[in-house]
Structure formats: C-alpha cells, structure tokens
Amino acid sequence: MLELSFDSVAEPLLGPKWQSLYKAYWPAYKKWYESNGADKKPSLGIAKNRLQRYMPEMMPTYERMCELAGDDNTAHRFLTGWQPPAYISGCSQAVFTDSPTLVRNYDYHPHLIEGTLLHSSWNGKQVMAVSDCLMGVLDGMNSDGLVVSLTFGGRRNVGRGFGIPFVLRYILEFCSNVAEAVEVLKTVPVHMAYNIMLLDKTGAHSMIMITPQQQPRVTDMRACANHQGELRWPDTKRFPNSLERERFLNELLSRPGLTEWEMADNFLRVPLFNTRYKRGAGTIYTAVYRPAEGYMQLRWPDKTITQSFAYFEEASTPIFIYAPDLEEELKSK
Numbered sequence: 001m002l003e004l005s006f007d008s009v010a011e012p013l014l015g016p017k018w019q020s021l022y023k024a025y026w027p028a029y030k031k032w033y034e035s036n037g038a039d040k041k042p043s044l045g046i047a048k049n050r051l052q053r054y055m056p057e058m059m060p061t062y063e064r065m066c067e068l069a070g071d072d073n074t075a076h077r078f079l080t081g082w083q084p085p086a087y088i089s090g091c092s093q094a095v096f097t098d099s100p101t102l103v104r105n106y107d108y109h110p111h112l113i114e115g116t117l118l119h120s121s122w123n124g125k126q127v128m129a130v131s132d133c134l135m136g137v138l139d140g141m142n143s144d145g146l147v148v149s150l151t152f153g154g155r156r157n158v159g160r161g162f163g164i165p166f167v168l169r170y171i172l173e174f175c176s177n178v179a180e181a182v183e184v185l186k187t188v189p190v191h192m193a194y195n196i197m198l199l200d201k202t203g204a205h206s207m208i209m210i211t212p213q214q215q216p217r218v219t220d221m222r223a224c225a226n227h228q229g230e231l232r233w234p235d236t237k238r239f240p241n242s243l244e245r246e247r248f249l250n251e252l253l254s255r256p257g258l259t260e261w262e263m264a265d266n267f268l269r270v271p272l273f274n275t276r277y278k279r280g281a282g283t284i285y286t287a288v289y290r291p292a293e294g295y296m297q298l299r300w301p302d303k304t305i306t307q308s309f310a311y312f313e314e315a316s317t318p319i320f321i322y323a324p325d326l327e328e329e330l331k332s333k
Contacts, residue, residue: 002110002277002326004319006285006298008305010119010312014061019068022134025114026075029133033078035085044073047080054162054188055170061122065135079135081166083191086158090281091151092245092272094223094253094263097203101260102289104139104149104197105267106130109280110321117298117305119312123173126309128296130287136165137172143309144176145201145291153193154227154242159212161189164196178204185216195224201291223249244271264288268301277323284321
C-alpha cells in the first residue's frame with residue numbers, strides 16, 4: 001500500500017500557509033517546468049503580458065504570489081500559467097442535475113499530486129478546490145455555487161495558451177455561474193486538449209471540449225472521460241477504457257430512480273476506478289461537489305473527507321492506495 005497525505009488548508013488571503021506550500025512543492029515544479037529546456041520557455045515579460053491580456057483580474061493575486069515566492073524569475077514565469085509543459089491526466093466526470101451534483105475521479109500518478117484541498121478567499125468569493133501548480137485547481141467550487149472540473153481530452157497536440165488549472169482558478173475566482181464560465185473558456189487560450197465540466201447551484205451545466213487553436217465546443221453532455229468524439233491519440237494504452245467509462249456513465253445516468261449518491265458510489269468501482277498507477281492513470285481520489293448546499297467530499301474506498309464553506313476543518317489525512325504495479329517497481333530498485 002502506498003501512503004499519501006491529503007491536507008485540508010484554510011487561508012483566506014495569500015500568506016504564510018501558501019508560502020509553505022510553495023516551498024514544499026516548488027523544487028519539483030521547477031524541475032518539471034524546465035524539463036524541455038529553460039531557454040524554450042517564454043520570457044517573464046511575455047508571460048506577464050499574456051496574463052494581463054487574458055485574465056487581468058488575476059494580476060493582484062499573481063503579484064502577491066511573486067512576493068511570497070521571492071526573487072525567482074523562473075517561479076514568476078511559472079505562476080503566470082502561460083505555456084507550461086504538457087499536462088496529461090486521466091479522469092472521469094459526470095453531473096446529476098435533479099439535485100445538482102458533480103462527481104469526478106482524478107486519475108494520475110500518486111507521486112505527482114500536491115494533495116492539498118485549499119479553502120481561500122483571494123478575490124472576495126470563497127473557493128474550495130484541489131490545488132495544482134500552486135495557483136491552479138484540478139476541480140473545485142466557489143461560494144456562488146459554481147463547480148469546475150477537468151479531464152484530459154485525449155489529443156496530444158500542444159498549442160499556445162495557459163495551463164488549464166490556471167484558467168479554472170480564474171473561473172472560480174471571478175465567475176458566478178455556468179454561462180459566465182463558458183464565456184471565459186471561449187476567450188482564454190488553453191495549451192492542450194481538455195474536457196471541462198461545469199455545474200452551478202441552479203442545475204445549469206455544460207461540458208466544454210477544448211482543443212488548442214480551435215474554438216471550444218460547448219455541449220450539454222452530462223458525462224465524459226478522456227476523448228473528444230473518437231479516440232484520436234494513436235497511443236491509447238494510457239487511457240484504454242475511456243470509451244467504456246463514458247458509455248458506463250451515460251448508462252448509469254439513464255437508470256430510473258438513480259440517486260446522486262448511488263452515482264457517486266459507482267466512481268469507486270470498476271470501470272470508473274482505475275489502478276494503472278505506474279502508467280500515471282490510477283484513481284487518486286473521487287470528488288463530490290454539492291453547489292446548492294455549499295459542501296463537498298473527497299472519497300476513497302475506506303475514507304471520506306467532508307468539507308463545507310460553513311465549516312471547513314484543517315487536517316492532514318493519511319490516504320492508503322493499493323498500487324501493486326508501483327510497489328513492484330519500487331521493490332526492484
């Protein structure tokens with residue numbers, strides 16, 4: 001069994017707690033950010049210009065993060081979110097509209113996740129989100145009742161744009177409903193293909209297919225996995241059951257009398273629950289968001305973390321993941 005730690009952290013405004021997270025994770029992020037050559041990254045001037053152009057409301061937050069990060073040009077470029085390395089994760093997600101609920105599995109390598117659920121209020125709205133890239137989010141919800149979540153879209157081409165976790169952070173900081181979030185995704189360029197699920201407290205929902213250098217496709221799909229239409233990536237070994245997962249979710253959503261909690265329970269079972277950890281596609285957690293009530297859960301087969309805007313408890317929660325493929329790899333080293 002692999003042991004991970006999921007930390008629930010509350011800090012309304014950027015301060016020492018975020019700075020501690022930065023100090024803990026920046027060395028690994030720096031190595032990743034420079035993985036294809038530091039000289040190939042955009043200059044700080046260009047990166048800041050793009051942030052100012054597309055997400056100007058984030059500039060005060062960005063500048064405060066740079067203060068906390070210290071005098072580090074590379075960190076300042078990274079924190080703009082502009083043109084990061086390729087970012088590929090698995091994941092399945094679905095929305096239940098009768099009683100607005102978004103459920104998703106985040107599938108990735110267990111050694112490459114921050115493991116932080118951050119409750120903040122950087123720009124007026126409260127936000128609870130699973131943190132990524134120090135500024136960005138993998139999934140989350142704000143106090144206006146808007147939920148966002150990402151999955152990889154299955155296309156490996158890389159274009160000019162922002163890393164999607166940074167854009168989702170921007171949406172949670174400044175949007176109040178699905179319609180506003182859709183407009184952001186239509187105007188802010190994203191550097192890779194992703195499927196973005198949106199839900200708000202009214203039950204309004206949308207699934208946006210993003211592909212670099214193309215107009216986003218806005219759909220009313222209630223479930224998605226790791227493809228957009230047909231599987232186009234020649235090497236589908238990493239996500240071989242994307243079609244099966246999406247088909248299973250659609251069949252699940254069509255069952256008469258299905259409740260949101262029955263739907264959520266299915267995310268902890270095959271085919272939605274994945275154990276391909278060595279390939280970077282094992283299920284790290286299941287998230288359940290209830291925007292009308294303002295609370296959420298992080299779930300595992302033997303454990304659940306429940307948090308809300310009204311009552312958020314800071315804690316460090318040990319999580320045990322059964323990953324025999326990774327354990328064998330570690331034993332052989």
